[in-house]
Amino acid sequence: MAVATGRRKLRNPLALAVMVLLSERAAMHPYEIAQTLRRRGKEYSIKINYGSLYTVVQNLEKHGFVEFAEVQRHGNRPERTLYALTAAGREEMADWMADIISVPVHEFPIFETALSLLGVLPPDEVMELLDQRLSTLEVQAAATRAVLGKLSETLPRIFLVETEYQLHMVEAETEWVRGFRKEIADGTLSGVAGWRQWHETGEVPAEWRELENEDHSRE
Template sequence: MAKRRRVGNLMALAVLAALVQRPMHPYEMASLLRAHGKGTDMKIKWGSLYSVVHSLAKHGLVEVAESSRQGGRPERTIYRLTEAGRQELADWERELIVTPEQELPRFKAALSVISVLAPDEVVTLLQRRLEVMEARLADQREALAGYLREVPRLFLIEDEYEVAMREAEAAWVRSLLEELTSGTFPGLGLWRDYHETGHVPPEISEIAERGGDTD
């Protein structure tokens, strides 16, 4: 089970990792995280950066390294990682790697109620989804190959993972399309009959009732 973190926002993980390099002002942290594409690696609300940094400081995970003011400009505060923050970062990273968590993508939500659409329409929609996925995959593979010529693989491992996950999803969509278009998908006839007649087949109704009893 995942631990309850003192600051659980994933932006905190990114901030702690950035401060491993050197002490920084929050604006510098944001610039570095954007430059490294962290907005695509995790869900980040950039407007919350300062509050995340303040929370990390409150819990002793970062501390003020330097604070100065020039003329009438706002105070400039530079933060550094504490030993407690370094330990939190390492412990959090270990947990994220070793503990699988259930993620709920929007596509899974759509699949959970896919029967509301007729099979033929689902085929058309999946084909369009697959076309978009394959185009994006081609772009991602090309970009990754280019980056690997200049950047060590260690710093691109998250991009490699994303490509692998997208490839796996695309392969699954292709296999589902094959079943639907070849007619080998189990229960396809009942699904089609429902949309042609507007009546839920008794077999499907019975299964739905049994499923509802287990919620």
């Protein structure tokens, strides 16, 4: 059974990635972990700070999820400490993965925040800003397709599903933003007349005030 995310000792997704890689191999050095993540293109889906990777590994060791395995020596190169996944780490990894995949979590994206407060800007300005966003989204979609195509030359699809998901989400947002912008432009968006009235006259539409009164009456 999955453990509630809020009770986890570690919440950094990079820690989860470290445990997953250690589950594939008997032992790895943090630098090797970083190189593997880079080869698999995971910097596009996981916020990887290679400088803090050693700290992440140390925290995993502190909580008993990884342990010292051996010291590796190659000629005159500096010694490297290899780490292995513990039984507790394997259980934590599996529970954490199950939790993330099975339980949708609302993450409060900043774009949703802006949409919830959209009325403060005039409709025409919003349409211009949405046009800018559409241009950026189209560039992002093209870049993600290029990354996906490049990575698919050397990696099996199982390592690329998160990039496919990213592309799908960008394309879905592009379609929604384009449709929403059209509704503002042609006046079919419910409430757009009052929205324009507010910015043209400086007065909050009467129907908006009535909505507030209805909310107060329910309290």
